[in-house]
Amino acid sequence: MxxxxxxxxxxxxxxxxxxxxxxxxxxxxxxxxxxxxxxxxxxxxxxxxxxxxxxxxxxxxxxxxxxxxxxxxxxxxxxxxxxxxxxxxxREPAAYIDAALDVADPAAGPEAAAVAGGESGRIHHCLDELEKDRAAAVRGAYLDGESYADLAARHGVPLNTMRTWLRRSLLKLRECLER
Amino acid sequence: MTLADDNGPEPEGDDLFAAEYVLGVLDADEREIASRRIDADAAFAHLVDAWEVHLSPMIAACPETEPPIRVKEAIDSRLFVAEPRAGLWSSLAFWRGLAAAAVAALAIYVAVPYLNPPLEQPRLVASLAADGSDVRYLVVYDAADREVGLSHVSGERAAGKDFELWMIEGKNTPVSMGVIPAGQTAHMTIAPAVQEKLARGAVLAVSLEPAGGSPTGQPTGPVVAAGDLKGI
Structure with a gap:
């Protein structure tokens, strides 16, 4: 097809x-x-x-x-x-944070390893240009459905900090993808 | 922090709000707001699509997994079960009863002209009958010929009506195999998708429909004969 x-x-x-x-x-x-x-x-x-x-x-x-x-x-x-x-x-709010803490670091997930080139390659290349924990947060949100609250708990930063991180990361990511 | 603080009407706020929606980090209420805006606001939907194009390669390598058959059955029953007569058509007990009747009748009707040469290709036969109806058909499906042969045993169609042949696989909704041509014997060509299912042993049924066949693509008239295919 x-x-x-x-x-x-x-x-x-x-x-x-x-x-x-x-x-x-x-x-x-x-x-x-x-x-x-x-x-x-x-x-x-x-x-x-x-x-x-x-x-x-x-x-x-x-x-x-x-x-x-x-x-x-x-x-x-x-x-x-x-x-x-x-x-x-x-998710109940309590279960929610526990579950978030249980999730393994998605940066090492199969997508990252399996991708060779092309469009998929580009996004991973651009994610690699971000700081490591921010790239992990982007992947955690996109692939694991983690919210700002989940990510803030997992990375041990205030929610507002996480929001700022991710917004900056998204803009950097786009800048790289459009380069 | 509220949405209004961060996602005011200024274009940059919309762009970031679209990005956050696509990324998946918003909470349930914020996602609900974003989703309504996508439906109502073309400019916002455009921003969301643009971010989806940027980020979707992240999930492109996600491995495929075949879902179990019950998922499609559940989808069909949620979407299509409200059609007329669906209650009867989707009732397993109804089909089991018919199948039992067909087996009993099989001994009588697995008969003369079809049994002669031994064949390598599978050949299946069904006797179609139903309680409260005098309509009977003998059906032979010949995989090699990709057609079913029908022998009209008894029962007449009402004036201005046609008999339509249906295939039912498991609990799925019936698939039309076409209007049965009038006459003592008839041949109907079988679509490839239907052939596969027939080979695995589906139930056949005949319903009484307006001339030219069901206008809805699903049976609208009474089932006048049914039975399941058996190897011979």
């Missing part, structure tokens, strides 16, 4: 074409399940998230027309955002 085929399936899904929706599921569910698992780290939770993600895709497929993302990026963004919303909704 080319990106164009996937776009076509999303557009047909927005017209409530069930055959297209079924095919879209077959072609993309493994990718989106991988994303839900990566963020949520719990199979049962990821299965429920994937259900909700495809319900959302069915009901909001018309939004794809106004997005500037590639079809796969659009689908992945729905899945990742939904998984993060789920993390925000599920």
């Amino acid at each position: 080319t990106p164009r085929d996937i776009s076509n399936l999303i557009v047909r899904t927005s017209m409530k074409d069930r055959a297209a929706f079924d095919l879209l599921y077959r072609q993309t569910s493994a990718k989106l399940f991988g994303v839900c698992l990566r963020v949520l780290k719990d199979r049962g939770d990821a299965e429920e998230a994937l259900q909700e993600v495809f319900v959302k895709i069915w009901t909001k497929a018309d939004r794809f027309a106004v997005s500037e993302l590639s079809p796969i990026s659009w689908l992945v963004a729905i899945a990742r955002n939904h998984a993060i919303d789920r993390i925000r909704a599920r």
Whole structure:
């Protein structure tokens, strides 16, 4: 399936074409399940998230027309955002900090190791230009759904400090990516 | 700290707010606000997309994992179960009852013209019948020919109505295989996706539909015959 085929399936899904929706599921569910698992780290939770993600895709497929993302990026963004919303909704504040402390340093995650070149290579190269703990915070937020409060607790800094760190890091990151 | 302090209407604030949304660090309330703005404010949605383009390569290498089949079943039942007659069609007990009836009837109808030559390709047969209906079809699926042959055993369609053939795999919603051409025998070509499922043993059913077939893509009339495919 080319990106164009996937776009076509999303557009047909927005017209409530069930055959297209079924095919879209077959072609993309493994990718989106991988994303839900990566963020949520719990199979049962990821299965429920994937259900909700495809319900959302069915009901909001018309939004794809106004997005500037590639079809796969659009689908992945729905899945990742939904998984993060789920993390925000599920955690009691106390459990939340414990869980954040348990998470291993994501900088050493498989993505960082697996990536060789291209776009993926660039983002990791640009992350490497940041201070190490700030790059870890960016990855922790994007890939593990950690909030400012989680990250502040894990790095042992006040929440406002973390906010300042990350905002500066994001702007530096963009500056590097657009270079 | 409040949102208003940091994310006022100035463009830079919006840009950072979009970045924080995409990064995923906002709390639940802030994410809710951002998500509503994406729907309502095209300029803000544009900022969010731009950040997504920048950051999405981080997750591009995330490994694929095949989800279990029950996820798709749950999605289908959430999205599509409210259709007319879905209660009956999705009832497992209903299909089990029909399957049992079909097995009983099989001995009678696995019959004459189809059994002659021994074949290497799988051949499956079903007798389609249902309680309270006199409609009976004998169906033979021949994998080599990629078609089903139907023999109309008994029961007439009402004026201005057609019989439509459906395939049901597990608890999924029925997939139309087309309107059954009138006549004593009929042949229908099978789409490749349906072939695979038939080979694994799906249930077939016949419903009474308006002339030309179901207008909705799902059965709208009564099921007049059903049965599951068995190897012969």
